[in-house]
Amino acid sequence: MAKKRNPNGAGTVTKRADGRYQAAVYVLQPDGTRARKYVYGKTWDECDRKRAELVARNREGVPTPTRSAKLSEWLPYWVEQYIRPERKRTTYAKYETHIRRYLVPNIGTKSLESLSVRDVRQMVAAVTRSASTATAKESHRVLRTALSAACREELITRNVAKLVPAPRVQVREARPWKLDETLDFLEAARTDPLYTAFVLAVALGLRRGEIVGLRWSDIDLDARTLTVRNQIQRVGGELYEDSTKNRRTRMIPLPLMCIAPLRWQRIRQAEQRTAAGASWHASDYVFTTRTGHSVEPTNLARSFARISSDAGLRRIRLHDTRHGCATLLIAAGVPARVVMEVLGHSQIAVTMNVYAHVTTDTSREAMGNMDRLLKRRHRTR
Incomplete structure (x- = not known):
């Protein structure tokens, strides 16, 4: 039975001399003009499917650049x-x-x-x-x-x-704070309104967008868990809520050092809500301004830099606290797979290659274990 004829402008599938099938359809170009677009297939059905896709795009007004497009x-x-x-x-x-x-x-x-x-x-x-x-x-x-x-x-x-090979970029070596420097920062930040946010950054390695996007409904203080579901970003002058970087939700057990600061933050926020009265912007965010609006991610980074400078600490980025968190966890013997889940990486290679800055003391301890193992083997002979 003869195949149904396509309507005018919808293209026709024909067989080429090389055995393949081709179809040509006039499609809309990005500049508003129309040009002929060719599609090919090993079989008639494959080519006709591609032809139908072009026709559908054209009917919806979606431009399809041709081979001559700049x-x-x-x-x-x-x-x-x-x-x-x-x-x-x-x-x-x-x-x-x-x-x-x-x-x-x-x-x-x-x-x-x-x-x-x-x-x-x-x-x-x-x-x-x-x-x-x-x-x-x-x-x-x-x-x-x-x-x-x-x-x-x-x-x-x-x-x-x-x-063309991509140009080689010298990787910036991250030098997170040592434990004493981290403790000095937390002590200096204790009176800052964003102190709790900094505790979460240091202890859990949260990204700044994840911190300001955290909601009270994501925290269970009794079960001591925190769930990272989204983040807040600013793009093109607009502050908006988005999913996490890898679009996945992760639940993190809360260490005891985070519980008291979170309770203090809830009390402090309640006092701000009462003081603001009718001007309070209702939301479930953990970190808000005096009127209840979400905190700007850049303001969190600015406060971090200001406190660090005032305390005379070595200058690092807020993001480097993720490096420090990974270093402390790995130095404490936490498996790399667990560290990956805490930090929210999509691949364990990122955890090991970028964030696993093992301290000198940890390296020395590892080499000490190697000495003991090799000596034990030597004595058994």
Whole structure:
């Protein structure tokens, strides 16, 4: 039986001389014009499915760039259609910045097909000169990801960015506080309104967004547990609540040193609510301003830096308390898998390679154990 004829503009599947099937559909372009887009398949059904997807996108008004699209067209389209709906807002904002500031100005006039290895190398060099090696590496990664999507869409046959090695960046060596320095900081911060937040950062290694996004409903003081469900971020001038970095919820047992500060924070917040009266902004957040609004993540970091400076402590970032927490846990003999769950890492390699800064004393103790083991083996012979 003859196959049903497609309506005008919906394309027709035909067989090529090489045995594959192809279909052509006029689709909407990012600039508002229409152009012919070809799709291919090993079978008639596969090609017809791709043709139907193009038709559906076209009817919904979703642009589909053709092979002749320039990078100045494809990159903004890709970040809006591929990244914005699927990834976090922080990721979208970072990608959009690299596209707008570095990729489009340097290689935006190149078409997807004409982009060469030399063009990518020149882009990396230009961004390194104007910004930094780390920025060039990130721009290279954004370009590589965007071109991989273009390959999947059959706009290009190869990803030239994969042929250019990303620039090497010297990894910043984290030097978290030693135990005495951490205790000095907690003592200096005891009278600060955000003291409880700093205790959680030091003892549990919470990210700053996770701290300010913490709710009272996430804490069970009787069972001594804390559940990390979300975080608060600011992107594009807007403060908003989001899921955790890896989109997973984790429950952490609360050490005793966190219980009293959390009880004090609840009492203090109740007093602030009474003082604010009708101007109080009702919410379930643990850390709030005098009027009940959530605390800015950057303000938490600023208070941390101010207290550290006033106490004459070595300057570190608030995020480095995560390094310190991991170091103390590993030095205490806590298994790396447990440390990974406490810190909320998606891979144990991150825990071991980035955060496991074992102290000199711990290393010396480990080597002492090695001495005892080797001597014992030697004596048995």
